[in-house]
Amino acid sequence: MKPTTSRLSRRVAGIGAMELAGLMRLAHDVGAIDIALGIPPGDPPAAAIAAATAALATGRNQYAPPEGLLPLRQLIAAELLRTRGVVVDPVDEVTVTCGATEGVLDAVLTVTDPGDEVILPEPFYENYPGVIRLAAAVPRPVPLAGPDWRLDLDAVRAAITGRTRAVLLNTPHNPTGRAFDEAEVSGLLDLCVEHDLVLITDEVYERYVYDGRRHVSPLGMPGAANHVITVGSLSKSLQMSGWRMGYCVASPELTAGLRRVHERTTVGAARPLQEGVSALGAADFTDDRALFQERRDHLVTHLEALGFDVRTPEGGWFVLAGTARLAARSDKLVAELVESAGVLLAPGTSFFTDRADGLSWVRTTFVRDRERTVEALERMRRFLPTGTTARQG
Template structure:
């Protein structure tokens, strides 16, 4: 049968609306030039615990290479429950997912219909916008205001409408490093109760909070706990991002529906990797890791504020969100600045634009990952100083 050369395949409106990775071009340039990557949040620190690696090998050699229950290995769910700040039933309230990315998409597909509205903070994790679009929902952005990246309660309240079905939060936040405090969460709770809205909170960086600050999960807040879904991950805390192990936490009724969507999308995460984390006597000391991550934050602050950037210290997570306008005088946007730093110093960071609903709001900001080995950060410092001495 002859095929028309002019045939154009039909692409769904949801898929067509998705943007590609905004960093693809930069990563190609960085690879060509042997640049140091401070762009992705892929952990360079901490390192994976050797007992987890050994346990994965033993699980595979021992025959744990077939399907497990779609909800996740029971022992792993029990281990996850042990790490949470409030009790959760591992049998009825926890689901292991293929990373936090799947968990996020499953949560949205479960609680919103096409045309529903989702409230989220701006700037925020770039992938939130895409996940909302894939679910066919409509984002309602609430601006965070520099330099401390807090929302105006009146602007938050104005974002809720009769079409609001969910609020999507991230604490500690990417890219801002903000940890939502109890007052902010209580304000969210009052609105979620008023409008009968589900709250989804990405808490993947919950193990990394600094300066003796306490991380408050939505599951600790009345008004959010009973209507909440937590997105969690083992990627950052155990430095196993390539293993793709995340989880969802919700009440038993929501969990039943989350699991149905999860089974249809992936049917479960890799069995031997789940078993490894569940069985291993994990040697990773998360409190010590958080303290060490705080030292890396301080080192990165020293390097980049010394360069002339304006930065509010990250309260948690693994990113600095830096204002480069003192260095550019407003004469170039953040992408041009990133390309210049890549060219002169061989260091890759991220333009701020993709983190905002209106990319022009990010023209003066860049994101810098500091979850790296201290020696690598010192090499970044050396490269930047050498580049500036040539100017």
């Protein structure tokens, strides 16, 4: 008998299963409270539900144009103008994708050939290395500089090789909570222009920056034209991630290439849901910064009281908390918290190339409803050796 060979491509074999997925199954089985995933409690805008339902009932059930319904692209362009003062052409610079997840994959496929390198600030959103590998490109992690997770432009410069084609930056950042500042973002763009690279920015948390900060994007900066692909997500902005409503913004030249990829991956996001979101206007994008900032402060205070080391996030939906003072390895701590305390956190090991670098970190979200977070913190307090009760405030 012939020896069994794997039917999986080398590309797929090189992508591990998502660590959090196994923990989520366990958490479900034991009824643990999940404060690992960023899932806000709200409902989609009623107008979107009404318009999507009407589309389903009135025969608008076939393909939309692959690049997305024009009114939806016009809404995206109008929001970029309203919130950032950036002018983009909805006709040939905006493409609707199935979530930012497809947008990032399309962007990487658009600008890399097999074996090309993509520079990735580390820690990173856990999907990125797998997405880069799916494109047969190679992730080149560059550590963010501790203790405040700053982007080290000298380290980025040193990581550039003859095979580097792109840098993939997420801002505001999952998991660290950094909202990269003007000097970091414009410095990175300058490096990309100098070395003829494309800066792919994942800005799904663009609307969630705190303490009066402003979201900084390379889009619209001098030099951006053929060097930036910006990925966003209306389904994140509108807190309805299941609608899978992402988008890419880039120059007409990059967009033309990106649309070729998009047409061969998903062809397009679900038409009735595009109709639903197209019905919205500026007033439907609620400003939840104050609410989330208050939830952030509540979580940070109680995590610190429980013995975690926390840097207050500048943006996004997550806190990356250090476990050194608890003298606990994060993978073991997360497993114990699920089984014994009934609380699901994300282990820091998911966010680093070398698992060992993540053993002193866990990630939690502050966007869940207050009751759930308070109950999770209380369960942790009963389990962990230190700490005051979350119910006190």
